[in-house]
Amino acid sequence: MNIASPAFHANPHPFYRQLRDEAPVHRITLPDKRTLWLLTRYDDVATLLRDERFVKSPANVPRLPGEKPVKEPWMPAFIRPLTYNMLDQDGADHTRLRNLVHRVFTPKLIEQMRQDISQITQRLIDGALQSSRANGDTVDLLQQVALPLPVTVIAKILGVYADDYQKFARWAAAFVGNTNMTDMLLSIPSLWQLMRYLRNLIAERRANPRDDLIAALVQAQDNDDQLNDDEVLAMVVLLLTAGFETTVNLISSGVLALLQNPDQWAMLRDAVKGSAANRDGLLRSTVEELVRYTSPVSLATERYATTEITLHGVTIPRGAFVGGAIISANYDERRFAQPDVLNLMREDNRHLGFGNGVHYCLGAPLARLEVQIALAAIVEQMPNLRLAVPASQLRWRKSLIIRGLKALPVVNLA
Numbered sequence: 001m002n003i004a005s006p007a008f009h010a011n012p013h014p015f016y017r018q019l020r021d022e023a024p025v026h027r028i029t030l031p032d033k034r035t036l037w038l039l040t041r042y043d044d045v046a047t048l049l050r051d052e053r054f055v056k057s058p059a060n061v062p063r064l065p066g067e068k069p070v071k072e073p074w075m076p077a078f079i080r081p082l083t084y085n086m087l088d089q090d091g092a093d094h095t096r097l098r099n100l101v102h103r104v105f106t107p108k109l110i111e112q113m114r115q116d117i118s119q120i121t122q123r124l125i126d127g128a129l130q131s132s133r134a135n136g137d138t139v140d141l142l143q144q145v146a147l148p149l150p151v152t153v154i155a156k157i158l159g160v161y162a163d164d165y166q167k168f169a170r171w172a173a174a175f176v177g178n179t180n181m182t183d184m185l186l187s188i189p190s191l192w193q194l195m196r197y198l199r200n201l202i203a204e205r206r207a208n209p210r211d212d213l214i215a216a217l218v219q220a221q222d223n224d225d226q227l228n229d230d231e232v233l234a235m236v237v238l239l240l241t242a243g244f245e246t247t248v249n250l251i252s253s254g255v256l257a258l259l260q261n262p263d264q265w266a267m268l269r270d271a272v273k274g275s276a277a278n279r280d281g282l283l284r285s286t287v288e289e290l291v292r293y294t295s296p297v298s299l300a301t302e303r304y305a306t307t308e309i310t311l312h313g314v315t316i317p318r319g320a321f322v323g324g325a326i327i328s329a330n331y332d333e334r335r336f337a338q339p340d341v342l343n344l345m346r347e348d349n350r351h352l353g354f355g356n357g358v359h360y361c362l363g364a365p366l367a368r369l370e371v372q373i374a375l376a377a378i379v380e381q382m383p384n385l386r387l388a389v390p391a392s393q394l395r396w397r398k399s400l401i402i403r404g405l406k407a408l409p410v411v412n413l414a
């Protein structure tokens, strides 16, 4: 089974259900020939993500005497500083970076974005409504709304100049869907331009601080510790890459899930028109349920076993690459009642869609806010939206980690 293939992402559930029941620790060979030890039950994935016996960096796997260090994959020298990012670090290195960014990427900053997010969303929805009239009614909601929203929001938070949003979005879009060396090589020019742009912005903010996240990161201080320019750059690119495609996919797969469950769509649409308390409560639980149900990060990023570990009778060797199937954990019947049912009012919904433990998603409050605003606007202003093609014709992206559509063609019936 190629768990990175589009066909797999169209319906991964039967495969994962079988693994949860019959082989909760399952060894597979990936298309690039690496061996992956796949964990599929909720309890096991939750443990994997918070257990210190599993590390993010293969360099932190203890070596036996005489054992050679792990060879790092080749990459262009200008990209190397990006590898020193929080998501790839363990222990004190991770805590240090997370504490520094935590001081400035605060819930208050995110809440202050509410109005901007609403305005950006409105502009995108207006554009989609206009092109639905111009194009005989079929609109790609992913291209028109889901894709531009998160990148514009993060550009604004970072302090990218408004005149540069379009080129910034174009460079950032070059990372989306990169799964192999060819994609990587093709995206190098965009990445280079993006990094040059960000380096200039970092230098400008060091010289003249302003009220934006790049300036705040440059100045962030934890006791005597500060981030250097390479670290600020790595942090900014991580915020951009970790928060971009994931949010695009939550909006687009989320709208798809709602369209496939018309009773849930109608409930949300009615609540959005109703009292504020009702509306806000349902929007909050809707986003949680859609994170669980669509699981945009379907496989957690890599972990390595620091020691030999036996689980369900299977021994995972020291140094092994271990994968936590988040989407499988989120559909585990041992943890969730009727996991295949989309229930926007689901209670006790402690899904793993934003991860668990020290690497728990730093951007979850921002993602939640963006997606609440986007969904409310979509159901309110496109109340009679329908899929323009049968669901079986929708195409999914190829990716090991991320699960998302290539396009979401819809018609907006009057």
Ligand code: HEM
Binding pocket: 049, 086, 087, 088, 098, 154, 238, 239, 240, 242, 243, 244, 246, 247, 250, 291, 295, 296, 297, 300, 301, 302, 352, 353, 354, 355, 356, 358, 359, 360, 361, 362, 363, 364, 366, 367
């Ligand atoms: C629907 C949207 C999102 C989903 C589903 C999501 C999911 C996740 C998951 C599962 C992890 C943990 C990965 C692991 O442990 O292997 C993670 C980490 C992270 N996310 Fe998100 N994310 C989303 C949006 C965002 C946004 C908007 C941002 C920032 C602007 C962001 C920034 C991060 C960062 C920085 C980390 C690494 C944290 C660390 O290493 O301590 N994410 N995210």
